[in-house]
Amino acid sequence: MLGTSNDYLNRLKEREKDIDIYVGGEKVEDVLNNPVIRPSINVITKTYELSLKNEYKGILTVMQDNEEINRLVYVEKSINDLIMRAESQRILNSHIGNCNYRCTGHDGINAVYASTYDIDSKLNTEYHKRFLRWLKDVQSKDLVVETAMTDVKGNRSKGPLEQKNDFAYVHVVERKKDGIIVRGAKMHITGAAIADEILVIPTKNMKQNERDYAVSFAIKPETKNVHFISSWHPMDIMKKVSKDLGTDIDYPLPFGHRNTYLIIFDDVFVPNDRVFMDGEYEFTGKLIEYFVSHHRAGGGPCKAGFADVILGSAALMADANGVLNASYIQDRLLDIMRHGESAYAAGLAAMVKGYRHPSGEYIPDFRLANITKLDSIEHLKEAIIASADIGGGITVNAPSSKDLNIEGLSNKIAEALKGNENYTAEERLRIARLLQLWVAGPHLVGLIQGGGPPAAELLALKNDMKNRLNDLIENAKIMAGIKKE
Amino acid sequence: MLGTSNDYLNRLKEREKDIDIYVGGEKVEDVLNNPVIRPSINVITKTYELSLKNEYKGILTVMQDNEEINRLVYVEKSINDLIMRAESQRILNSHIGNCNYRCTGHDGINAVYASTYDIDSKLNTEYHKRFLRWLKDVQSKDLVVETAMTDVKGNRSKGPLEQKNDFAYVHVVERKKDGIIVRGAKMHITGAAIADEILVIPTKNMKQNERDYAVSFAIKPETKNVHFISSWHPMDIMKKVSKDLGTDIDYPLPFGHRNTYLIIFDDVFVPNDRVFMDGEYEFTGKLIEYFVSHHRAGGGPCKAGFADVILGSAALMADANGVLNASYIQDRLLDIMRHGESAYAAGLAAMVKGYRHPSGEYIPDFRLANITKLDSIEHLKEAIIASADIGGGITVNAPSSKDLNIEGLSNKIAEALKGNENYTAEERLRIARLLQLWVAGPHLVGLIQGGGPPAAELLALKNDMKNRLNDLIENAKIMAGIKKE
Amino acid sequence: MLGTSNDYLNRLKEREKDIDIYVGGEKVEDVLNNPVIRPSINVITKTYELSLKNEYKGILTVMQDNEEINRLVYVEKSINDLIMRAESQRILNSHIGNCNYRCTGHDGINAVYASTYDIDSKLNTEYHKRFLRWLKDVQSKDLVVETAMTDVKGNRSKGPLEQKNDFAYVHVVERKKDGIIVRGAKMHITGAAIADEILVIPTKNMKQNERDYAVSFAIKPETKNVHFISSWHPMDIMKKVSKDLGTDIDYPLPFGHRNTYLIIFDDVFVPNDRVFMDGEYEFTGKLIEYFVSHHRAGGGPCKAGFADVILGSAALMADANGVLNASYIQDRLLDIMRHGESAYAAGLAAMVKGYRHPSGEYIPDFRLANITKLDSIEHLKEAIIASADIGGGITVNAPSSKDLNIEGLSNKIAEALKGNENYTAEERLRIARLLQLWVAGPHLVGLIQGGGPPAAELLALKNDMKNRLNDLIENAKIMAGIKKE
């Protein structure tokens, strides 16, 4: 069934007192109204609202067993599903102008679905059954799931077992009859604290002696001994201060910038029916491949959605400056559009060339998913640069909106900040801050690091190339006439 | 029915005495054995051979009315068809290592199919019926069709009517009861002289007073007053000389480099049943859009097929140099692969987002087709650069194979030209010449100009952007808080 | 004579009560200790300290009439001077890791020097003499000069006279016997409020009817009716909050990020001896060309200095992560170095090809200065991207340093934030914040907009090309054999 934003907000209200969140060093008491957190909650309510719109039926939603469910909690079952998943990413992000916060949940669900199927098929375990039970609950309530993958990793030149630091990688420290106890820390987990469910998966391919690190499970944020430390970007303080002032001019973004968490698993008990892998190290590689196939492929339309917003924001800024129709500006706007479409195209292709997993799930093509990730970086960075070119210096040099109230100067400052007469100074300031998100905010790094850094994709493609090279060389020999066909 | 290379060769043999072809200033008497032309004939026979392979059934071929026909003469009828069309382009080109020569035919067929349907629907004409009759013949015999689009254009700053030169644009000079008489010249027409049929379409959107230039028709190369002047690239002479020497070391390419023709229509009579547009200027824009949608979208996988060949050739050269496994070389090979996949992805996306024309035909998305063209240039040029980096100076500095026969020096020259001991000097020379096609041949220009120069795609996208910009700006206003949703 | 930081600080202390500055909407009482402003004061004191170092003699300083003066207030008198100017930019910025704040002063001094010479030579005025008197004072006290060029410009599609807004461009509103009264606003003026002197010049080439806008003068920040509104970037709030906490972990940067001002000239009286142009519109174009020649050329080594800091910061982050020696990381570090050197090289070349102005001043080559600006954007953006790749997600997702003090969790959070054992969690946080300046701070926009946006350089180069094209075409004709030499 499709969820509503009210359901979600009610659930969060009920649980908030039990979720242990820190923002800027302070314990959060009122999660729903915390200025740093609130925009991410708005994102999630927006995902519910959009899913209910008629025009997005079959895209943001999908029929399963005669019930309409949210694609964000769905296991994709056809190439068309994958394509609709790509479309849904673009639609969500072009409306939200920020990470939609639920995309990792979708990808985690799809990864663990296929992976538990693999394990059970080979080892006669019951992980898939467990997972289906959990998933049924998630789907029927349209719960918000976040996947927690990236371990804090300690010294990156060393493996899990060589770390001095027991929090470097999440792992099982004790196995009880009714469940396991896990310790460790994950970082960069988008929106984790405000999810209904967190789906934990390993961060890397584990080896035989790293069995305790081959662990996957679901957990609710309010679970005992789970702690959330929010990211604390300068824009978070801007957000807070803007709220304190009772205005949103300096931080107009209803959906904020990306908010992530460091999660401390401080010896957390996970009951068995929520454990989806415990020690089956030989399946970690595939689990991660399933996840990143979905996530990197989905990253293309995700960035296209961003590009739509950047294009609109840059054009709006150009209009507020009075130069929207200048030929140089139009050329640069076109650059933004082109780069967005190219990222979109790559992601679509990864979907179209997806394959059927034995479980019935469809998974995007791994090769093209990696291509999508790498190309998206190239494309979106250029879109960002173009918007910084169009936007002008005001996108980073804007004064505070409070300066519009300085006694004796306010009118003159307002005059000085006006561009095109159709926009007030306040409006122009708002637009500058909107664009600031892209040209001086956290998205550039998110673009590069999200879904794994370029080194990871390059390694995957290099392995892939090894498998193809021989055939291509033999073909070249024929063409050079040094071998007969 | 699927054709065979024998059928094609027999047809060509029968007609060759009537086709008026000039190569290097000389009238060609024996088309089949002309060294400049022969490789393009080999390409075409290869397209027949590949279409008969089981592994490509449903890709290179397609079932239509319970008959298996060649996709190269098929009107695409679904998104899946379009995707298979993309796959077929890559398969053909990765086997041929050159333009497959029949791709423009496919795109012309699809363009005129939709376009004649449009005209008839609006104007109650009979073009579509005529075209279907012609197409039936083409499909049943699996004929080789080339589309002739690009007019020589004279002074590009002027339109057709302002040209001093009556050959600048193909146009109707006389209308008779049973047909029309056309005059003008088309250029860059790949493989035109060796086609079974040439499908002529306008080169640009025509205006009301350019009615005589809004003309489309089919013609056989052997038609009276049609003359073909072959391109005369330095590699053509290389090809000729190599053949004269009775060796193919210096020009090993069985499928040659791209061979194109200047076609002179010297007052050619075209009977009415072969005329598919005559004066309906208002449909020229759409006709061209249909053509380039197919052609630019197909250009992505086309370039991916090239990248496959470049990757294999560069790797083979690296192996012949003894450095295939060097880490720098592997990085650069990966660059080639990446760029090929990115071009492929763009093309696939244009196919997936294709739409149904009222005639039932499916046409690739125009926006993404333009993106595909522009991105393909960026990608393939980098693949070419990487192969020039890997290949080394020998790709342009190789001596003649005849130098291997110099008395008293032949052994020493052979020693000097050897790299990796697993390859003879002759083999290494052949590989260098194979790579020379890409790093110093006509493909770089073909890549940029084929399907229309970048200026054309940019213009199309700019128009497209205009239609989208308002909505995106309004959306940005909401995000900046200067407008309510 | 070379100034000292103490002299500067004393001057500022004396004047601070008279300077009208607003930061975040609040009047600044204690300029020296304002957390948002202080880092820029540190930059300036650093420029004095570095100029006194022996190793930089002749580079940061220069002998003039047997006196050693700071190059930052010097009029360049030879090609070697220009080269040393380039070196000084890199030295300053690689030590400061931020704009050195005094570079625009240097460029303004050099621009007005040549320009007043031009005017006097042609019109028999006394601007140059006036300017020399002012300059003598500046040089003898080693004063901090900032050039204020960029007008707020109002609606950019309209010229000064068409603006509804009287503050859009700085202009003369009244001419008195002893001076002029100016009105208008300038924006993006780096460090203006803490300068000793502000040198005002026009923002664009003025036309005959825009005489009142062709005005140049020097003014002290404490002058009556001059108001400064500081930029208010999220990092400014971070800076402020960090200071409030009595720690600098979250904002460790001693020299801050770029701090700029909106200056309101609210009918300001400027005595005649400080007016260096008043109505001589026909010299505005050259004045601006002189300025941007110095400024865009100097922008190359400026960016190279930044690249040095980015390289060091990224390498430090990599070390703190334990991956400094990984081959992928080394490749990316090399990318940063390469791009820095390329920007440096372009700037050096503009200096070397500089020319002698009739006044005796040497001015960098205009063409190469424009090239330097455009290339610097391309290069430094890639350096930034590479550092974002190396730096990882922590550069934008780092928690607050206050989280290290959460009771009961502090140890575990510290464990989770540690990478390489040689660095504490606090140290790793500091490094992440250092890199944040580059990957999510205002420098990306500064890079693009500083010295004029790309459109300005492209226009200049296009005009330049027009002058060269004919000769090159004639030369090509000779090479094509269609014209005799």
Add this chain to the structure above:
Amino acid sequence: MLGTSNDYLNRLKEREKDIDIYVGGEKVEDVLNNPVIRPSINVITKTYELSLKNEYKGILTVMQDNEEINRLVYVEKSINDLIMRAESQRILNSHIGNCNYRCTGHDGINAVYASTYDIDSKLNTEYHKRFLRWLKDVQSKDLVVETAMTDVKGNRSKGPLEQKNDFAYVHVVERKKDGIIVRGAKMHITGAAIADEILVIPTKNMKQNERDYAVSFAIKPETKNVHFISSWHPMDIMKKVSKDLGTDIDYPLPFGHRNTYLIIFDDVFVPNDRVFMDGEYEFTGKLIEYFVSHHRAGGGPCKAGFADVILGSAALMADANGVLNASYIQDRLLDIMRHGESAYAAGLAAMVKGYRHPSGEYIPDFRLANITKLDSIEHLKEAIIASADIGGGITVNAPSSKDLNIEGLSNKIAEALKGNENYTAEERLRIARLLQLWVAGPHLVGLIQGGGPPAAELLALKNDMKNRLNDLIENAKIMAGIKKE
């Protein structure tokens, strides 16, 4: 003294019967009139002619001991000399539109000058004295010197001693009282056979056990047992055929494309006074560094000269097409100009930062020389791409000029090939062929491989970075506040 083209031609005429050259497998009897070789002779005579022009005095020439000599045989003695050397490269190449053939001679002279000085200083040998005697002769007669560096190298994964092939690297096979006997082969040696002198240097840093390969000497092309095998690019055949036809329409280039040689040293005797290194392996690294410092730095202005020609040729083609003033065309022309200037700037910078060698010679900065090489590739490849975009398909699809003579069709073909009415069809064909040199000729590979492939420069820069990184990291620590200054 400055030489003249007549002197050179006379010398060549005298010696030609003794030079053993093969072109296309055939022994060359008449070197001066061989169609493949002649253009390279024209290049050399052009270098003499240009050096005599007043406007290039002090640039192409230089005063030494009160005598004016050609900079091409000069040892650079100041920074200004290095800058003039950069200028000379651009001047030569922008006139010649091809490699100037004598640049490697200059760089070899400068490398061996410094290197023999090093050896003598350390080992008390007499190489420098010998070299000075040889150089005196070269300078006084203004001889054409070519440096032969690149060995054929056999299997690149193995060192000289591991090769099965005795010709892989040039080395000493016997030492006699009065000289040495050398064996081996060098390749890619531009214009070697038509030089007055060939200066042979090692291709790589040699190790202790590779002493026999650490050999440098001068030799005349007519020396016994030296054999030259010309490169045999398709354009060579075009050149030959065009000459046979008695026309130059299809190959109008007076200075041809790059012509290189494979040189076989078939046990060649070199008298002692021409030997400049024999066994001093520990100096090979520096010798090569000196050479590539000059050569890679000089490569920047070299490519700028090419860009000048490309710009002129592309503009001429655009004019012949009637679109010179189209805004898209002007933008692309500007791209060519920009890229040329950027390559120029990099080279200039390497010169300006040159250093004084103990011998008194000035050598360009090694770091910036490597930067110049790498940047030149990026820049010129884009210039080439832009010219292919502007030039259109005719640059590779042009028919033969003989087609203009086809009976009965010649007028119509001429009509079809005309663009702008101000150009005849023949002229337009010539222009297309001029541009073909760049878009489908050997220069793209030459650009990448000349002066050593990118892998070589990257390695050098990586070593360089290692030396700088520590300081930069320590500086970053200060900025992050984790270390005191």
